[in-house]
Amino acid sequence: MAVSDDKRKGVQASPSPDVVSFPSIFTARINGQMASPLRSLIATGTNLWLDSIDPVLVAASCQSGATGATSNPVIVTNLIKTGRFDDQIEQLVREGEDDTQIAWHMTDRMVKAAQDVFLPIWQQTEGNDGYVSFELDPLLEDPGSAPPHEERVRKYVELGKFWSAGHENRMIKVPATPAGLDALEELAAAGVTLNVTLIFSPRQYEVAREAIWRGVQQRRDLNGFKSVYSIFVSRLDVYTAKAVPQLSSAAQGQVGIVNAKRIWKENRQFWSSRPTKLDQQIVFSSTGTKNPEDDPWKYVEAFAGSDIETNPPETNEAYESSGRTAVSRVDQLPSEEILDEIDREVDLLELEKTLMAEGIKKFADPQKALLALIAEKRASQATS
Secondary structure: OOOOHHHHHOOOOOOEOOEOOHHHHHHHHHOOOOOOHHHHHHHOOOEEEEOOOOHHHHHHHHHOOOOEEEOOHHHHHHHHHOOOOHHHHHHHHHOOOOHHHHHHHHHHHHHHHHHHHHHHHHHHOOOOOOOEEEEOOHHHHOOOOOOOHHHHHHHHHHHHHHHHOOOOOEEEEEEOOHHHHHHHHHHHHOOOOEEEEEEOOHHHHHHHHHHHHHHHOOOOOOOOOOEEEEEEOHHHHHHHHHHOOOOOOOOOOOHHHHHHHHHHHHHHHHHHOOOOOOOOEEEEEOOOOOOOOOOOOHHHHHOOOOOEEEEOHHHHHHHHOOOOOOOOOOOOOOOHHHHHHHHHHOOHHHHHHHHHHHHHHHHHHHHHHHHHHHHHHHHHHHHO
């Protein structure tokens, strides 16, 4: 593709008060000395994005070479729980905003603060990196109160355009639900930079990719076109442990990795023949291990070598203290025997159906919790 590996990694970014100079991050590797585990991961070709917008963690992650971040209602709720934002919430209450307005106002502010840190990377890489993802309203998928399909599609388009306006390095997260997928073409045509999330299967990825490609071809040019596809990993292995117990010990715990790597390969093949200036990438998501018997860095090392990892802070911390050195493994798959077993035993459509049902609930419930927390903060301020 037109953007070189060095430019994509931002290693030539100039010093800034908001972001660590990237030449210093890679000095150890360049001089042939021992790099830290996270720096060795980045050196393989992985773009490291933080699964948080905590200002403290964002700054620390930049020092470790992170080049982007993502957000969701759980992250925002946990930040508000710290009390560090009480003054801002109190001011919004005085201005007459309701709980929903405050929740989105605070989300917007937090994401924008992280964007400011990563903006120099976005500038240096000419739009290929340095993004922060902003998740659209999860209550659009609430099983108990979601509007009809066509209304959800319309709202995704409306909200995607609204929350992306005026933001150079903000990605809009849209779930790979039926309504989310149906909104992608119009959003892409309108120039919105997209992160398609809650992808569990090749089918979802392919529908999302085709919709976005149809949309961007309606633009005047493709110079600023950037999209990413967030493939969830660990949840697949949790699913197969329960639903496909007959898998051998060699195959059990490998389904999430195999699925994501296959989609990664397909994604590279598809975009290699399209005239895009920027990289259209896979985001390896849900990379925190769920099985206590697994090493915390199981998925971190499995996908080393290309595209993007959004690792939870505790996963990055565990890997950084491990003393390990990452090597490129993203293009390595298990033996044909294991692949055949997975293909034979795992029904991907049933897997997608089950995990989407769970994912939608996990998608909507945190937003309800965020609204409840705002209401609690409001009541506490009224009595203080």
